[in-house]
Amino acid sequence: MGNELIAKARAGDGEAFRALTEPHRRELQVHCYRMLGSFQDAEDALQDTLLSAWRGLGGFDGRASIRTWLYRIATNRCLSALRSAARRPAKAWDIPGVEPPEPTRLGEVVWLEPFPDALLDGAFAAPLGPEARYEQSESVSLAFVTALQVLPPRQLAVLVLRDVLGFPAADVAAMLDTTVDAVKSALKRARSALRHRPPGEPAPRPGSPAEHAVVADFVRAWESADIDALVALLTDDVFVSMPPLPLEYEGRDVVARLCAGLFGAGRRFDLVPTRANGQPAFGAYLRGPSGTSHGTGLYVLTVAGHRISAMTRFENGVLPAFGLPRSLPERTRPS
Structure with a gap:
């Protein structure tokens, strides 16, 4: 044949x-x-x-x-x-x-x-x-x-x-x-x-209750701008990158300062779940005064055990590849 x-x-x-x-x-x-x-x-x-x-x-x-x-x-x-x-x-x-x-x-x-x-x-x-x-x-x-x-x-x-x-x-x-x-x-x-971070705790199985629990805690902390709850989810050596920004942050304290700066400026987000590279991911939407949330990027999480060991933030140009909209009317915000 x-x-x-x-x-x-x-x-x-x-x-x-x-x-x-x-x-x-x-x-x-x-x-x-x-x-x-x-x-x-x-x-x-x-x-x-x-x-x-x-x-x-x-x-x-x-x-x-x-x-x-x-x-x-x-x-x-x-x-x-x-x-x-x-x-x-x-x-x-x-x-x-x-x-x-x-x-x-x-x-x-x-x-x-x-x-x-x-x-x-x-x-x-x-x-x-x-x-x-x-x-x-x-x-x-x-x-x-x-x-x-x-x-x-x-x-x-x-x-x-x-x-x-x-x-x-x-x-x-x-x-x-x-x-x-x-x-x-x-x-x-x-x-x-080959530069590869040494493995930490193994990641929970995709879609498992353990992964769902970490992801749900992250969504609650991020959408409510709760720095204490967010920091409690991070590993000591948590790593954050933001391509195409060259800035990289490693360690819970400096990542906490980065996130506190974002939330302290009054930025509040809605998150829409998806998956990227075999990992939990979210379209991130910045809430605007009109009630519409505008897509600002995509977050991809690396989960280790019951905590988050890395987060990569991409620009909003990647959202269409994931079938995600550029903006969210208020009525369609995740509950």
């Missing part, structure tokens, strides 16, 4: 081409996201991959599977994007009436975007290779994707293909037009350089 579909697709049958590629579409999109750290850039890379595959199907020799061939195209499209992209510049703090505390450090990764959980369906359908080292859920977490972005592009590609997807070294070498020895060397350097 596969050879028949390939023959039809080579003859220009678009439906046959879709039948060949559609089973791999979601996992390729997630692969591009891991490589690029940007949902929109991943979308663009996926479209480029499918267009290149359609145009280049005549050159597919069948020695590798269609899936491996598509990964080769996608990986090289992402490498080209990483080499040529003019990365978004860091943004300056622009919240009126709020002076942020001195950051713990300036972040290196300011172009990160979240990935909607709704688009993860089907992304993990293909079995991982035997040499994969990461759980599927960990491999899309914000902490892991952020850590990947610090790696040189070639090392990033090798680590994702080998340690996340489990492709054999020989397949990776063929995808990257290099040698197995070069792949092994790049993987060794990537593993050594």
Whole structure:
């Protein structure tokens, strides 16, 4: 059946081409996201991959599977994007009436975007290779994707293909037009350089009562601007980042000062739940004097045990990707 579909697709049958590629579409999109750290850039890379595959199907020799061939195209499209992209510049703090505390450090990764959980369906359908080292859920977490972005592009590609997807070294070498020895060397350097926060308490299972309890407490504290209740939810080493702002905060005290500054300026929010990168997330809406709440961004939480170990705040431009509106009339506010 596969050879028949390939023959039809080579003859220009678009439906046959879709039948060949559609089973791999979601996992390729997630692969591009891991490589690029940007949902929109991943979308663009996926479209480029499918267009290149359609145009280049005549050159597919069948020695590798269609899936491996598509990964080769996608990986090289992402490498080209990483080499040529003019990365978004860091943004300056622009919240009126709020002076942020001195950051713990300036972040290196300011172009990160979240990935909607709704688009993860089907992304993990293909079995991982035997040499994969990461759980599927960990491999899309914000902490892991952020850590990947610090790696040189070639090392990033090798680590994702080998340690996340489990492709054999020989397949990776063929995808990257290099040698197995070069792949092994790049993987060794990537593993050594990968900056990944040491694990704390394990996260509760997604959708579990334990996760629901932490999330509900966070919503109550944030919507009521209750700093004491919020601080009680944070781990000692809680980490807050706000791409494309380069400001990063680590530690309960400094995060408490940051949040107190926001609430002290009279800013009050409504939160609308969603999920991103396998983690609880919220559209954040700033209440206005007219009764309408305007979308200001998206918060993604990292839960460790019964507390919150990290929060990443993204700008409101990501809300449409999660099916969230730009504003909330008063009557539709969450109860």
